[in-house]
Amino acid sequence: MSQTTFSTQSSLPLPDAFSTGLTALFADARPAIVQVHVDQRGGGTGIVWSADGQILTNNHVIAGMRSQLQVHFADGTTLDATILHRHPQLDLALLKVHAKDLPTLVPGDSDALRIGEWVFAIGHPWGQRWVVTAGIVSRLSSVQLTPQLKTRYIQSDVRLAPGNSGGPLLNAEGKVVGINAMIFGGDLSVAIPSQVVKAWLEALPGRRPTLGVELQIVPLPAPIQQQLSNGQTQGLLIVGLPGRQDRYTDLFLGDILLEAAGQPVTDVKMLRKILAVQEGKELSLKIVRGGQIHVLPAALLITD
Known part of the structure; x- marks a missing residue:
């Protein structure tokens, strides 16, 4: 998502710069904001918090639900939702829809x-x-x-x-x-x-960001090591995609993970530590595929 800032140094007059920046901000944010419908009535607003369908809203928005909970997206899509977690005192609730690659x-x-x-x-x-x-x-x-x-x-x-x-x-x-x-x-x-x-x-109990892949530590080929400036000698080979293959096509069997969020990964424990603070962020992975190094965005899955 692009980041829009307002500056008095802009070549535009301040009111024009403000208006232009706000227009861009709204256009970027709108697809990730939903309308929450409770029992076929508009209850409130929600935020798409994870690409695999977790939506954040207030607890009081869904507190009176009896039978049906739905969310409406800006593109006209309507999906049924379920309640994963709620905290009445903080007035927070986490919903879930069956979707992938959401903004x-x-x-x-x-x-x-x-x-x-x-x-x-x-x-x-x-x-x-x-x-x-x-x-x-x-x-x-x-x-x-x-x-x-x-x-x-x-x-x-x-x-x-x-x-x-x-x-x-x-x-x-x-x-x-x-x-x-x-x-x-x-x-x-x-x-x-x-x-x-x-x-x-x-x-939240059991909640953990993950890539949904099975990994194995492997030594890096010498040509790959020579291209890396950090002295890294091993990476994580993807040997299974049990939680990912039905949702995303960004990672493949045989890919070797080198970095996540700009940090080298040489064992699974290190990767989990990095992913734990990446929820809601745009995750970047550096991988080896077909003997070449690639940098690509990847969606996180959230386990509950």
Whole structure:
């Protein structure tokens, strides 16, 4: 996904640069934002969090579901969804649809937000689909939800309405810095910080990013070693595709993994450590295929 930044050094006047940047941000983000329908009524907004069909939203969006849960995509596709996990106190829920190669949004660092920074929301207020609103960060605060649970919130003056819940709060680069959750006093919007979301997802039982392949450590051919500047002498040979072959065609039997996310991989433990922090990101792999080194994007699978 392209990253759009606004700069006063642009050759365009500031209003034009702002407008152009916001237009690009919306175009990039829109395919990864869905409308969540609960029992055939519009309940709120959701974010495609992983390419294999995991969708993040608010718990209160799906709390009253009795029979049917569906998500509508910007291209007109409608898919049935199931609830994987939910956290009523944090007001977060993780849904699942049967799909692959879905566009995703890139998580941002909510801890880096500053008061006065521009932020943007995309959602479905009052059933109006894919509406974008803009504002600034007004306050960063924390709330004691229970005696054992304290969490943080982002307050902004971004205009929200019923139907925006579960949608993204984006920074100027188009990265998700929060999940829009509620409105106070008619004009104060509150979002759950992306760092809170990441921590919850990482703590879910059995949840693990994976490539869905079987691997074996092998020595690298001498010509390949000579092309590498890091002294790497071994890689990971793909000997099976049990979790991948029915979904993706980006990796093949016989490929040798050299790097993941720019880091050398010489054993499976090292690869797992790298993948553990790649969820929601664009993963790049360096591989050997047919005696040649290639760099290619690869989709992550999420096990539950």
